Amino acid sequence: MRNLFKKYVVAGAMLAASIGTAGAQDKVSVAAISGYFAQGFGVSIVNGLNRAKDEFGIDLKLVDTGNRALDYEEQFANLAKDGQYDLIFVMGWELVDALQKASEAYPNQRFVFIDGVLDSDKIVYANFAEEQGSFVAGALAGLIENQGSSFDKISDGKAIGFVGGRDIPVIRNFLGGYEQGAKYAAPEVKVNSVFAGTFDDPAKGSELALALYGQGTDIVYNVAGPTGEGVMQASAAADKYSIGVDVDMCGSAPGNVLASMLKRGDIAVYTLIKDEVEGRKVTPGTRTFDLASGGVEVKVCDDIAANIPSEITAKLDEIKKEIVDGKIEITKAK
Incomplete structure (x- = not known):
């Protein structure tokens, strides 16, 4: 009887633990693509990505586009085609055409465009006030x-x-x-x-x-x-x-x-990844980071x-x- 009681206690504890973490993802994979990671605003974004990697153990891939405009679409396709990444962060207005084409070609891939809002309702926008x-x-x-x-x-x-x-x-x-x-x-x-x-x-x-x-x-x-x-x-x-x-x-x-x-930018990308890791799935639409949020x-x-x-x-x-x-x-x- 005592052993049976112990089994129920252990089973109940395991169930409670599973319920408590049901919304969280075990491992989040993130990619980011830009030609500006080494300067200015891009450095801030990389800082936020690295902070998320250190704190949450995410898989992270950075892609530097360089100035190869003819290769932009190919680089987006390489990131999106296998569905490997939960979120792909995109920074740079010169990438907009390639981003919009990739969003249409890979509708299940969640792209996050940093610092601006486009016409597409299929993209996540990390916007700033x-x-x-x-x-x-x-x-x-x-x-x-x-x-x-x-x-x-x-x-x-x-x-x-x-x-x-x-x-x-x-x-x-x-x-x-x-x-x-x-x-x-x-x-x-x-x-x-x-x-x-x-x-x-x-x-x-x-x-x-x-x-x-x-x-x-x-x-x-x-x-x-x-x-x-x-x-x-x-x-x-x-x-x-x-x-x-x-x-x-x-x-x-x-x-x-x-x-x-x-x-x-560091606060924006970190916050979005934190939401994803903790089970608050990042969905298409605009997230604005302002004075009140420290954005x-x-x-x-x-x-x-x-x-x-x-x-x-x-x-x-x-x-x-x-x-x-x-x-x-x-x-x-x-």
């Missing part, structure tokens, strides 16, 4: 610009700037948030904006930024990928300010980088922070709270 982070960046730039010559490297011209890469919706969304933030915090400050037409030409970025500085602009927001590296260097050459994007760029031109608008944030550079008046810091904190609480509505670019 870059307009929120850019609103805060614009407010910071506007408030600093309003200090005039009382703030180091600032003139009395009341002009800030923006250098974008390609003129595409996501970059327009950065610009729109930046303009709205500046207008909200410092209505008299003008925003001068230009587009380089490319994400891969630092010399062009430098040329455009130097032109803006030469026209009286004191702070330039760089949203141009590798092209933006030239913007950061131009701020040092002109001894003005720049604002970095996607990752912490404070070290790229110490003393001349005001802040960075961080787009936390975007503005980091003021340490070597500049001490010089920023306390009233500006307090105003920025107030603006962030009002955005999170929904009291400030930001219009997104269409």
Whole structure:
């Protein structure tokens, strides 16, 4: 009788354990494909993937596309054809055509497009509220610009700037948030904006930024990928300010980088993989990572922070709270 009782106890414990873990996957396999894993935003994504690998023991494969446009479709097919991967993360607008064709060809494969939303309803979108982070960046730039010559490297011209890469919706969304933030915090400050037409030409970025500085602009927001590296260097050459994007760029031109608008690709990919591992299956649709979730944030550079008046810091904190609480509505670019 005692042995029979023990069997029931053991069986009950095993059943309870199986119920408790029924939703979790034993092993998640993930692939990621991009040509930008070694720089900027791509580094943040790789950090998130590696964190998920370390914590959850996922299988991970990284595919660097290089610049072989003719091979994009083949590379997607190689990843998707055997159904080996639960999720395939995709970063880079140059991969959109190949992604959409692969999504149609392999309807059971879940693709995650990072940093943008396409027309297809078969894809998972890891999107960012870059307009929120850019609103805060614009407010910071506007408030600093309003200090005039009382703030180091600032003139009395009341002009800030923006250098974008390609003129595409996501970059327009950065610009729109930046303009709205500046207008909200410092209505008299003008925003001068230009587009380089490319994400891969630092010399062009430098040329455009130097032109803006030469026209009286004191702070330039760089949203141009590798092209933006030239913007950061131009701020040092002109001894003005720049604002970095996607990752912490404070070290790229110490003393001349005001802040960075961080787009936390690491948090996005880690969160999606965590959901998958814990049994919350990632399904097609848009997941937006915003100020409230920590998906975007503005980091003021340490070597500049001490010089920023306390009233500006307090105003920025107030603006962030009002955005999170929904009291400030930001219009997104269409």
